[in-house]
Amino acid sequence: MSDTRQSLNRREFFSYLSVAWIAFSAACAGLASLAFRFSYPNVNFEPEMEFLAGTPDLYEEGVDERYKNGYGVWMVKLEGKLFALSNICTHLGCIPNWLPAELKFKCPCHGSGYYMSGINFEGPAPRPLERYAITLNAEGKIKVDKTKVYRWEKGQWDHPNSYLTV
Ligand code: FES
Structure with a gap:
């Protein structure tokens, strides 16, 4: 037991x-x-600061959103120029939406509005959207470089690297 x-x-x-x-x-x-x-x-993990965006013939007049989500950039073809527009609202940094029916970018946070060119025209945004450097590489591909910023209010949108002539 x-x-x-x-x-x-x-x-x-x-x-x-x-x-x-x-x-x-x-x-x-x-x-x-x-x-x-x-x-x-x-x-x-920030989006890449440089990327290739195809060739100029891929773009039609207007706003192209294919690089908005991945790179935070709208490609805009307007009046003979192609430019890479930042999608960061210059008020407090929200992401505006492109409204094709109204031909404007509209920020959902406080209502700032921007023309297709990126120029602000309504709401509290203090200045236009920024543009990024855009050039053609040796193979004829568009290269967007987000480390170089061009501001309208500083007269930098005339800089040859702030747009491509198309
Ligand atoms: S962050 Fe866009 S209007 Fe305020």
Whole structure:
């Protein structure tokens, strides 16, 4: 009787020991993963600052939105010029929408409106949208470089790299 009782106790002991060991191992693994995560900074994956945007013949007169979501850029062909327009509202940085029926960009946050050219005309936006550098590479492809910004209010929209003649 006492042998049976003793063997049960031993079995229970090893069972508890196994559970405790598994719990301890899981806790150690959790701590190790936290330490690993802590040792790496939060990386903010920004859109690419440079991209190729096809060839000029791909664009029709008006606003092309194919690079809006991936790169934050509207490609606009207007009166013989093709330019890369930033989609960041100059008021507080919201993303306006292009309204083709009204031929304007309209910011959903506080109502700023911009003409197709990027010039602001309503709402609290203090200045026009910005344009990015746009050039043709050796293969005739359009290269947009968001590290170079051209502002209308500084007279920079006349700069030869702020548009392509099309
Ligand atoms: S952020 Fe666009 S109007 Fe305020």
